[in-house]
Amino acid sequence: MNEVSERVREGDTGYVRVIYILYLVAIVAGVTGLIGVIMAYIYRSEASDWLRSHYTWQIRTFWIGLLYSVIGSVTTPILIGWLVLLFTVVWLIVRCVKGMQWLDRREPVPDVGNWLFG
Template sequence: MRDSMSNDKRRSLITYNHITYFLYVISYFTAGLLWIVPIVMNYAKRHDASGSWLATHFDWQIKTFWYSIVWFVIGIILITFALGGFGVSVLADSGNIAIGSILLAGLGLLIMTFTFIWHLYRIIRGWIALTDGRPVP
């Protein structure tokens, strides 16, 4: 990848990326309230990094955000359906529906847990690569 940007601009974008990675990590301690801030920041400066190794970090964070949202929502939907099925099983006095609902809720929780770990892994891996001055795959 050809990199023809000035050193000042490169340093500025590196600092900017450090801030966005930091905000992603901090968002875990704010119940996700800060999660939207770094994605907006990434979209705002993404074009400034095009053609450089820093562009991979913007893309990495954007993809991490959207894939995490999609999988987390899938987990929430599964848990919601499971809780509805569990309510029906109580009203219908059906043990089979209750077991299926518990398994479905477990699957939803497993997906959400995996998504949480995957998201954290991607943020840490990207931040380490940025610190080392390397692009991310």
């Protein structure tokens, strides 16, 4: 077993934290969100249960955020899209901050299937 696999299995929170930060940076530089979701898919299978809940939360955050962004972009000509895009940015920030709070307390995400703020 390699060193990375061992650290992920033992509960190393570093990768999870990096992904949350990549998502926040994606508000300005979108490509970092894609890097974050790829990392979440890679490390999720080897993680302990409580960390796996964070990876799943992050993966869902990416895909749901992408859906909200597409809806916002498509509806910008009728002006409601700007509100949808603003909501998406706030939504992303809140999900990342709450995720990092749970991570700092070494708690799993309580409701991974939640579409809003957890």
